[in-house]
Amino acid sequence: MANxxxxxxxxxATGVSAGAFSAEDVARAALDAIAARDGSxxxxxxxxxxxxxxxxxxxxxxxxxxxxxxxxAGVPVAVKDNMNQVGTRTTCASRMLENxxxxxxxxxxxxxxxxxxxxxxxxNMDEFAFGSSTETSAFARTNNPWDTGRVPGGSSxxxxxxxxxxxxxxxxxxxxxxxxxxPAALCGVFGMKPTYGVVSRYGVVAFxxxxxxxxxxxxxVEDVALGMNALVAGGxxxxxxxxxxxxxxxxxCLDQGVEGARVxxxxxxxxxxxxxxxxxxxxxxxxxxxxxxxxxxxxVELPHMDAxxxxxxxxxPAEAFSNLARFDGVRYGYQEPGCATLAEQxxxxxxxxxxxxxxxxxxxxxxxxxxxxxxxxxFAAQKARTLITGDYRRAFERADVLLMPAAPRAAWRFxxxxxxxxxxxxxxxxVPINIAGNGGISVPLxxxxxxxxPVAAQLVAPSFGDAAxxxxxxxxxxxxxxxxxxxxxxxxxxxxx
Amino acid sequence: MTAYLNDAVAMLxxxxxxxxxxxEPTYHPIGDLSNVMRADAPDPAHGLSLDAALGNAGASxxxxxxxxxxxxxxxxx
Numbered sequence: 113m114a115n116x117x118x119x120x121x122x123x124x125a126t127g128v129s130a131g132a133f134s135a136e137d138v139a140r141a142a143l144d145a146i147a148a149r150d151g152s153x154x155x156x157x158x159x160x161x162x163x164x165x166x167x168x169x170x171x172x173x174x175x176x177x178x179x180x181x182x183x184x185a186g187v188p189v190a191v192k193d194n195m196n197q198v199g200t201r202t203t204c205a206s207r208m209l210e211n212x213x214x215x216x217x218x219x220x221x222x223x224x225x226x227x228x229x230x231x232x233x234x235x236n237m238d239e240f241a242f243g244s245s246t247e248t249s250a251f252a253r254t255n256n257p258w259d260t261g262r263v264p265g266g267s268s269x270x271x272x273x274x275x276x277x278x279x280x281x282x283x284x285x286x287x288x289x290x291x292x293x294x295p296a297a298l299c300g301v302f303g304m305k306p307t308y309g310v311v312s313r314y315g316v317v318a319f320x321x322x323x324x325x326x327x328x329x330x331x332x333v334e335d336v337a338l339g340m341n342a343l344v345a346g347g348x349x350x351x352x353x354x355x356x357x358x359x360x361x362x363x364x365c366l367d368q369g370v371e372g373a374r375v376x377x378x379x380x381x382x383x384x385x386x387x388x389x390x391x392x393x394x395x396x397x398x399x400x401x402x403x404x405x406x407x408x409x410x411x412v413e414l415p416h417m418d419a420x421x422x423x424x425x426x427x428x429p430a431e432a433f434s435n436l437a438r439f440d441g442v443r444y445g446y447q448e449p450g451c452a453t454l455a456e457q458x459x460x461x462x463x464x465x466x467x468x469x470x471x472x473x474x475x476x477x478x479x480x481x482x483x484x485x486x487x488x489x490x491f492a493a494q495k496a497r498t499l500i501t502g503d504y505r506r507a508f509e510r511a512d513v514l515l516m517p518a519a520p521r522a523a524w525r526f527x528x529x530x531x532x533x534x535x536x537x538x539x540x541x542x543v544p545i546n547i548a549g550n551g552g553i554s555v556p557l558x559x560x561x562x563x564x565x566p567v568a569a570q571l572v573a574p575s576f577g578d579a580a581x582x583x584x585x586x587x588x589x590x591x592x593x594x595x596x597x598x599x600x601x602x603x604x605x606x607x608x609x
Numbered sequence: 610m611t612a613y614l615n616d617a618v619a620m621l622x623x624x625x626x627x628x629x630x631x632x633e634p635t636y637h638p639i640g641d642l643s644n645v646m647r648a649d650a651p652d653p654a655h656g657l658s659l660d661a662a663l664g665n666a667g668a669s670x671x672x673x674x675x676x677x678x679x680x681x682x683x684x685x686x
Binding site: 211212216308309322353354418419421422425441444446452455456475479491492494495496498499531533536548575 | 610613614616617618620621622623624625626627628629632633634635636637638639644645647655657661662664665666667668674676677678679680
């Protein structure tokens, strides 16, 4: 039979439900692919073969009993290591949580399991999601499957790389300022951040509580839609007070077409400083393809875009400083041994448990929330947020969806960006959407004309209009083709027997 | 760290221009969000067992987290 990596999540679920192959055989193929490929990619921090095979056998047993299987029956999935899953450690790629055993399972992970998915492991990330390249992980360097000398993006770099390497067809990431969409762009896969509140964050370690959102990666829009349907099944989550009901059937949006729809482009973004010519050309090409498919291209303005990075790096670190205050070395997390006082234990546990970027963000957040500074920066950032949100609201009076770059350039070499404030600019096209709360999806557009590496566009939808993301991404996929497994990984291990 | 903080704060300077009195701040993307309160009753389905709650602690004793002295010389945990 074919190599496992040639199958989409939808094809696997259909095949398992029809008995064309067993969930256990698929799980074994996925584990085999991971064993063969992850030595060069390092997408995973933990692989859980026993749990995967147990879940797969349960799926097969349910089918044998004649039960109707879930929409993700037998689909191997990987989840970012900031999501709790019983039976795994949830490390956030930090020494602080190196030995933290998940005491419960996050709602987003549980909903994939409830849909029949086979969880195969936890993926690498920037420490506590602080980063854009996965280089701040305390445990591993995840390599871009398209060029192992380059970064996969971040912070959900492991989840993006696992899908690009064909190790799994579907994975979960979290996105506070672009941490799903930017690594998806750099790894050449689809990555969707739904509108804030659409997916429960219960059980996901918090970074920026007014910004964080969970979403799926896949190599096809259909697989992303399948993942989204599973994530919102069951309605709003009473365990997350920000969780909102979402009645969208994302699979039903795949074939709606874009005839007569309005696609907004923002000229100032396509001429932005730092945007590589190959990405700009690819995004303009995507606009042409949507126009050829029947959409109308309209120009819109986002006048306060320039404030977004500054607003994000006020709000994000302020919220991170507050959230990470809980790591006191007492209830969980690294505990410095041999301390005489609680103050000493707390101080040294944090000093030795956190890595440098986690310390930078918390120090910045502490400064920004300090007396006298707070009024100047935090209050102003929240006013900028009002204006940025208003920009998007007005833009969506003229357009059904916005088209823009996802990342300013293709994947860069390890160590190429060593200045942290320069690294922050790699999120310039993604953070405004988190500030406003809207949903966005990164759509791969093939390989860049100059770099030969994946380049991508980003589609942005009105708040809680996430159906449009699937609708327009599907149209682009029809024009540009589905994402492919990185050539160096394709076919290595993973034969489905 | 000092150099980083200087660079980072310099990067944030554009935000200082956003002081208009007629613009209300937005603290959360879901404007009319209100707390979701469950009934004030035990919820065994979502509560942690004592073992689970203490399982990730660096030190525990009986039913409690164990910590060093909070005031001064009291010995290590």
